[in-house]
Amino acid sequence: MNKMRSRFVADYGMLFVLLLLCGYFSWATDAEQSPVGAAGGRQVASLVVEEKGPDAKVLIVVRDTAADAAFADAAAAKLGGTVVGIVKGQPPDLREALEKLVDRGVRIDAIAATQSIAAWTLVQKIDEKFPKLAGVAVVTPHPFRWPNFLTSDNLINVANRIAVIAIIAIGMTMVIITGGIDLSVGSLIALSSVCVTLLIERFGGAENASPVALVLCSLGGIAVCGLVGLISGTMVTSFGIPSFIVTLAVMLIASGAAYKLTGGESVGRLPDSFMWLGRGTNLGVPNAVILMVALYTVAHVVMSRTLLGRYIYAVGGNAEAARLSGVPVRRILLVVYTICGALAGLGGIITASLFKSGDPKYGPLAELYVIAAVVVGGTSLSGGEGKVLGTLIGALIIAVIENGMNLTNVESYTQKIVLGAVILGAVLLDTLKKKSWWQRRMPASETILGPP
Amino acid sequence: MRRFMFRSAIVLSLLLTGLSSAINLRADEPSSKGTIGVSLLTLTNPFFKEIGDNISRVAAKQGYSVVVVSGDFDVAKQQNQIKDFIVKKVSAIVLSPCDSKSIGPAIQEANDAGIPVFTCDIKSLAPGAKVVAHFATDNYQGGKMAGQAMIEALGDAGGRIAILDAKQIESCLLRVKGFKEVIESHNAAKKGGAIEIVAELPSDGQKERGYKSAEDCLQAHGDLSGIFAINDPSALGAVAAVEKAGKADQIKIIGFDGQSDGRKAIKEGKIYADPIQFPDQIGTKTMQTILSYFEGDRVPAEILIPTALYRKADGLKDASLK
Numbered sequence: 001m002n003k004m005r006s007r008f009v010a011d012y013g014m015l016f017v018l019l020l021l022c023g024y025f026s027w028a029t030d031a032e033q034s035p036v037g038a039a040g041g042r043q044v045a046s047l048v049v050e051e052k053g054p055d056a057k058v059l060i061v062v063r064d065t066a067a068d069a070a071f072a073d074a075a076a077a078k079l080g081g082t083v084v085g086i087v088k089g090q091p092p093d094l095r096e097a098l099e100k101l102v103d104r105g106v107r108i109d110a111i112a113a114t115q116s117i118a119a120w121t122l123v124q125k126i127d128e129k130f131p132k133l134a135g136v137a138v139v140t141p142h143p144f145r146w147p148n149f150l151t152s153d154n155l156i157n158v159a160n161r162i163a164v165i166a167i168i169a170i171g172m173t174m175v176i177i178t179g180g181i182d183l184s185v186g187s188l189i190a191l192s193s194v195c196v197t198l199l200i201e202r203f204g205g206a207e208n209a210s211p212v213a214l215v216l217c218s219l220g221g222i223a224v225c226g227l228v229g230l231i232s233g234t235m236v237t238s239f240g241i242p243s244f245i246v247t248l249a250v251m252l253i254a255s256g257a258a259y260k261l262t263g264g265e266s267v268g269r270l271p272d273s274f275m276w277l278g279r280g281t282n283l284g285v286p287n288a289v290i291l292m293v294a295l296y297t298v299a300h301v302v303m304s305r306t307l308l309g310r311y312i313y314a315v316g317g318n319a320e321a322a323r324l325s326g327v328p329v330r331r332i333l334l335v336v337y338t339i340c341g342a343l344a345g346l347g348g349i350i351t352a353s354l355f356k357s358g359d360p361k362y363g364p365l366a367e368l369y370v371i372a373a374v375v376v377g378g379t380s381l382s383g384g385e386g387k388v389l390g391t392l393i394g395a396l397i398i399a400v401i402e403n404g405m406n407l408t409n410v411e412s413y414t415q416k417i418v419l420g421a422v423i424l425g426a427v428l429l430d431t432l433k434k435k436s437w438w439q440r441r442m443p444a445s446e447t448i449l450g451p452p
Numbered sequence: 453m454r455r456f457m458f459r460s461a462i463v464l465s466l467l468l469t470g471l472s473s474a475i476n477l478r479a480d481e482p483s484s485k486g487t488i489g490v491s492l493l494t495l496t497n498p499f500f501k502e503i504g505d506n507i508s509r510v511a512a513k514q515g516y517s518v519v520v521v522s523g524d525f526d527v528a529k530q531q532n533q534i535k536d537f538i539v540k541k542v543s544a545i546v547l548s549p550c551d552s553k554s555i556g557p558a559i560q561e562a563n564d565a566g567i568p569v570f571t572c573d574i575k576s577l578a579p580g581a582k583v584v585a586h587f588a589t590d591n592y593q594g595g596k597m598a599g600q601a602m603i604e605a606l607g608d609a610g611g612r613i614a615i616l617d618a619k620q621i622e623s624c625l626l627r628v629k630g631f632k633e634v635i636e637s638h639n640a641a642k643k644g645g646a647i648e649i650v651a652e653l654p655s656d657g658q659k660e661r662g663y664k665s666a667e668d669c670l671q672a673h674g675d676l677s678g679i680f681a682i683n684d685p686s687a688l689g690a691v692a693a694v695e696k697a698g699k700a701d702q703i704k705i706i707g708f709d710g711q712s713d714g715r716k717a718i719k720e721g722k723i724y725a726d727p728i729q730f731p732d733q734i735g736t737k738t739m740q741t742i743l744s745y746f747e748g749d750r751v752p753a754e755i756l757i758p759t760a761l762y763r764k765a766d767g768l769k770d771a772s773l774k
Contacts, residue, residue: 063566064566066564068566090566091745091749092749092751119486120747121746121748125747129747129748148540157539161535164528266551354531354557355528355554355557356554356556356557359527359551361551362528363528402532406533406540407539407540409487409519411519411520412520412522
C-alpha cells in the first residue's frame with residue numbers, strides 16, 4: 001500500500017504542482033463578480049422597487065449580448081409597466097437613447113443596468129451630461145466575490161488553449177520514452193493545415209465540400225504528416241542518424257514545403273462545417289478537448305496495458321537489451337515516429353478548423369512547448385521512463401500559467417521569464433523528489449524496471 | 453529525508469516568490485475604473501512597444517489599468533490572450549492582429565461578450581468581426597510626402613529614379629501610390645526637372661533584399677539619381693548598395709518610418725529624408741478615443757495619423773540619437 005502510494009507520488013507529483021498553481025491563481029484573481037443573465041435581472045428589479053418604490057420609472061440598459069438580453073427580459077418582466085425603455089448596445093447607443101428620452105420629456109427615476117454598464121464614464125457622469133436626469137439612481141445587482149480563474153468558462157478555456165499541444169505531446173512522450181526527440185512537430189502543424197485546406201479546395205469541393213470529403217481530406221493531411229514521421233523514423237533506425245538532427249532537418253523541410261505549397265499566403269476556401277472540430281462544442285465542452293481526453297485515455301491504456309507500450313519502454317530503457325530479448329526495436333521506433341507525426345497532423349487540422357484556414361505560419365515554437373509539457377510531466381529525456389497522463393498534467397501546468405498570468409495583468413516580457421522559471425522549477429522539483437525520496441523508499445531495482 | 457525537505461522547500465519558495473513578485477498580488481485594484489486589454493503583433497519592434505506604452509500612459513492618467521501582451525506573430529496565441537481578456541471582463545480590447553483574416557473568430561467572441569474592440573496599425577479584414585475604430589499611420593499621405601522629398605532632393609535637374617517596394621503589404625502599396633501621384637503631377641506641371649521612374653523592384657521591406665535589388669538596379673541604370681524605399685530596412689539596404697558602387701554623391705535615397713537606425717542614417721547624410729511615423733501618437737489617440745467612446749461619443753471608424761518629413765537638420769537636433 002505504502003509502495004503504491006509512493007509510486008503514485010513519483011509518477012504524478014506534478015499533479016500537486018498543478019493544484020498549487022490553480023490554488024494560487026484562484027487566490028490572485030479573486031474579484032468582484034456581478035450576477036448576470038436572468039437571475040441578475042430579477043435581482044435588479046427587486047432592488048429598484050426597494051430603493052425607489054413600486055411606481056418608479058425605470059430605464060433598463062444592457063449590452064448587446066445573449067446573457068444581457070436575458071437580464072433585460074427578466075428585469076422587464078418583473079417590473080412590468082414602470083419600464084420606460086430598454087437600451088441594448090454600447091455607450092454611444094445609450095447616449096443617443098438618453099438624448100431622445102430627455103427631449104421627449106420622459107421621466108426616469110432609475111436606470112437598471114449590469115455592473116459593466118455602471119462602469120461606463122457616461123453612466124458615472126450622467127448628472128453632468130444630462131442635468132435633467134440629476135438624481136437618477138443607477139441600480140446594479142449586488143456583487144459577490146469569486147475568482148475569475150475558477151469560472152467554468154475559464155477552466156474550459158484553459159483546457160481548450162492547450163488541446164493541440166497536449167495531443168501532439170502524446171506522440172512526443174512516446175518518442176522521448178524511446179530516447180529520441182522530434183523537433184518537426186511545429187512545422188507539421190503548418191504543413192498539415194495547408195495540406196488539408198488545399199485538398200479540400202482542389203478535390204473536396206471548396207466551400208461546398210461534404211462532411212465525408214472533409215473527413216477524407218483531413219485523413220489525407222494526417223497521412224501526409226504520418227508519412228513524414230515514418231521517414232524521420234527510417235532515417236533514425238536505418239541510418240543511425242541522431243533523431244535531433246533528422247527532425248531538425250525535417251522541421252525545415254516541412255516548413256519550407258508548407259510555404260511553397262501556398263506561396264506564403266494563408267488559404268481558406270472552406271465550408272463552415274469544417275469548423276466543427278476546432279470551434280464546435282458538445283454540452284459546453286469544446287470538441288477539441290473531448291478529442292484530447294479520448295486520445296489520452298487510449299494512449300494511457302496502450303502505454304500501460306499493451307505489448308506495444310511495454311516494448312516502447314523497453315526500447316528506451318536499453319535498446320540493445322530489448323533487441324536481444326526479441327523486441328522488434330526498429331519496427332517499434334518506426335511506429336512511434338509515425339504516431340508522433342500523425343498526431344502533429346491532427347493538431348494541424350484542429351488549428352486549421354479553429355481559424356477556418358491553413359497557414360504556413362501556424363505553430364511557431366510549438367515543438368518547444370510540446371517538449372516542455374512532456375518533460376514537466378515527468379518524462380525523462382534520457383528515455384525509458386515517463387507517463388502519458390503525466391504529460392497531460394505537464395501541458396495543463398503550462399496552460400494554467402499562461403492563462404493565469406494574462407488574468408493577473410503580467411506583461412509579456414515578464415510572462416516569458418516566469419514561464420521559463422516555472423518549467424525549470426517544476427522539473428527541478430521532480431528530479432529531486434525522484435532521486436532523494438522515492439529512491440530511498442523503493443528498492444533500487446524497481447526504478448530501473450519502470451512501469452508495470 | 454531532511455535534505456529532500458530542505459531542497460524542495462527551496463524550490464517551492466523559488467517557484468512561489470517568482471510568481472508572486474511578477475504578479476502584482478491581487479489583479480484588480482478597487483481604485484481602477486476598469487482594465488484595457490492590449491495584444492500587439494510583437495513587442496520586440498520598438499514601433500509596437502511605443503504604441504503600448506502610450507496607451508498605458510494615457511489610461512493610467514484616467515484611472516484605468518492596462519495589460520499589454522505580445523501576440524508574437526502567432527494568431528493562436530493572440531486568440532488565447534483575447535479569450536483571457538474576455539474572462540477578465542476587460543472594458544475594451546486593443547489589437548494589432550497577427551493575421552488580418554484568422555483573427556476574426558477571436559474578435560467575434562469579444563463582440564458576443566459585448567466588449568468593444570479597437571485595432572492599431574494592422575486592420576482586421578475578417579468578415580463579421582466588428583471593430584469600433586482603426587488607428588494607423590496615414591500611409592498614402594506619407595507616400596505623397598516622400599514624393600515631395602524626392603522632388604526637393606533632385607531639384608531642377610530631375611532624373612531617373614527607382615522604387616524598392618513590398619507589394620504584399622497593404623500599407624506599402626499606399627505609400628507607393630501616394631509617391632507616384634506626386635511625381636506624376638510634378639512632371640505634368642513642368643516646373644522643375646522631370647523625374648522618371650525607371651524601375652520598381654521588390655525589397656520585402658528587408659535590408660538584405662533591398663540591398664540585392666538596389667545593386668541589380670544600379671547595374672541596369674548607371675545614371676540613376678534617386679531611390680525611394682518603402683521602409684527603413686530596405687532604404688538601409690539601398691544605402692549599402694549605393695556606397696559599395698561608390699555612387700553615394702550621385703544618388704539620393706528617401707526612406708520611410710523614422711526608426712532609430714533610419715534617423716541615424718539621415719543625420720549622417722546617407723538617407724536624404726524619411727516621412728516618419730508617430731507610434732506614440734497612434735497609442736495616445738487610440739486611448740483617447742476609447743475614453744471618449746466610454747463617454748458615449750460616436751467615433752470615426754478609421755483614424756489616420758499623418759507623417760512628418762525628417763531631414764538632416766532634424767537629425768542634428770534629435771536628442772535621442774546622441
